[in-house]
Amino acid sequence: MPKIQMKTALVEMDGDEMTRIIWQMVKDHLICPFVELRSEYFDLGLENRDRTGDQVTVDSAEATRRLGVAVKCATITPNVQRVEEYGLHQMWKSPNGTIRAILDGTVFRTPIVVGGIEPVVRNWKKPITIARHAYGDVYKNAEMRIPGTGRAELVFTAADGSETRELIHEFSGPGVLQGMHNLDSSIGSFARSCLEYALVTRQDLWFASKDTISKTYDHRFKDVFAEVFEAEYRERFEAAGIEYFYTLIDDAVARVMKAEGGFIWACKNYDGDVMSDMLSSAFGSLAMMTSVLVSPEGSFEYEAAHGTVQRHYYRHLKGEPTSTNSVATIFAWSGALRKRGEMDATPDLVSFANALERATLGTIEAGRMTADLARITTLAGAQALDTEGFILAVAERLRAELA
Structure with a gap:
């Protein structure tokens, strides 16, 4: 069949270790056979970031501003051991932190719910979306x-x-x-992004911090959210039949464990980092979560929210089989392609992205999945596939979807 055409390129940010291997497999089997991919490529692998003095990370963020849509692979944030392992010139900061500081905005992370994978918390019936502030705090310390x-x-x-x-x-x-520091302007953008997203999705919005201990820093977040809500959003929330409320972070954690889900939980930068991993794991797997950074200027950066799967990478280098979950990487690509299609008014690209997601979830629901999901599925007779085997199974189903 003829390939789907793209009007405008998107920004492609390659990454590290096992996710870099998966990245290429996804492109080879799930994207390029069906889409005439147009992308501006940036190698954010640790060696190239060190070689360029991390300028490549800055360049990729600026390109995202210009083109409006990016898709990013998982990357390494080096510690002392990584500096020695890779022979780095210095301990480079988190590339995600650098990109988020340049783009500002908010990261929205939502578990990918699929039949046969039940949440660990029995009363969770709907996904819980983490809205993570994307600027400052420990990431710019x-x-x-x-x-x-x-x-x-x-x-x-x-x-x-x-x-x-x-x-x-x-x-x-x-x-x-x-x-650490933060900015009133960035906190205001964070509040508006969360409140707008709540209105679009018609979900309640929670915001939590620790203002009883951090009486200036965290309290400023609480005050800005309250000011923006009262001045700009209260009437709109009442008309939509949804609620905004503030609570302490420890109270929010307790409430989340007893809730049914179906709401947005807004968190400061580090809180959101930790809580999104907790939620994704409790919903099934760290690799079963979408993540998109939305900037105030209207740029979108889609990424896999998990790490580079170092342990599997070392096994891969030894020639040993791996069964690494690629769902978050696939959904990063589908999210970016869908947004590119929406922004460029190319419905074929939007339809392809939707078909790719259906094929991915349908493959799992048919009992074909990676080992991490096979261990916890409620489906009888599930087949655990290796890394490439799962991607090939999705490709097979995708071809049937498109036909």
């Missing part, structure tokens, strides 16, 4: 190792040269120090 006795202060120097000081700690011995 400054850190310092304290060698010994001394005083640490938080100092702000205003434009006129005046200083404001706050004592952090009187160190009597060695320790560590960390500084």
Whole structure:
């Protein structure tokens, strides 16, 4: 059959380790045989990021701003061990953090629900969407190792040269120090993105932080959300029959465990990072979650929310079989292609993305899945496929869908 044409390129950000292997398999078997793929390619593999002084990451984010749609593979955020393993010039910051800082906006992560994979929490009947703030906090931090006795202060120097000081700690011995920041403008964009998304999806919105302990930092998030909601959204929420409410992060965790789902849970940057992994795992697998960064300018970056599957990669390098779940990577591609089709008014591309998702879920519901799902499925006689075997099974079903 003739390939589906794209009017505009999307940004393609390649990644690391086992997810890089999967990335190429997905392109070879599920995308390029059916779509005349147009992309601006950026290699965000750790070696190339080190080679370019991480400029490639900045360039990929700027290209996303320009083209409006990106799809990203999982990437390594190096620690000390990775610096030694790869011989890096320095311990580069999280590429996701760099991209999110440039694009701002909010990351929306939703579990991929499929028949035969039941949530660990029995009362969860509907997906729970995590809305994660995409700027600042620990991802834009400054850190310092304290060698010994001394005083640490938080100092702000205003434009006129005046200083404001706050004592952090009187160190009597060695320790560590960390500084974080955020911006009212970014918090406001976060609030509006969450409130708009709640209206579009007609779901209640929760926001949680720890303002009882962080009486300035976290409290500012609480205040901005409240101000934006009261000034711009209260009447619209009432008309839609949905609710916004604020609670402490520990109370939110307790409520989530007893809820049925079907709502959006807005979290600060690090909270959202942790809670999205908890939710995806509880709904079935870390590889069963969609993730999209939505910028205030209207750019969209789709990614797999899990890591690079290091353990499977080392087995792959030894020639040993692997059974790595590729669903999140497939859905990153389908999400990006669908959005590209919507923005360019190319319905064939939208239809293809929908067919790719149906084929993926249909393959699992037919009892053909990777080992992580085969271990927990309620389907009888499930077949555990290897990494490429699952992608080929999806391709087989996709061809039937398109025919």
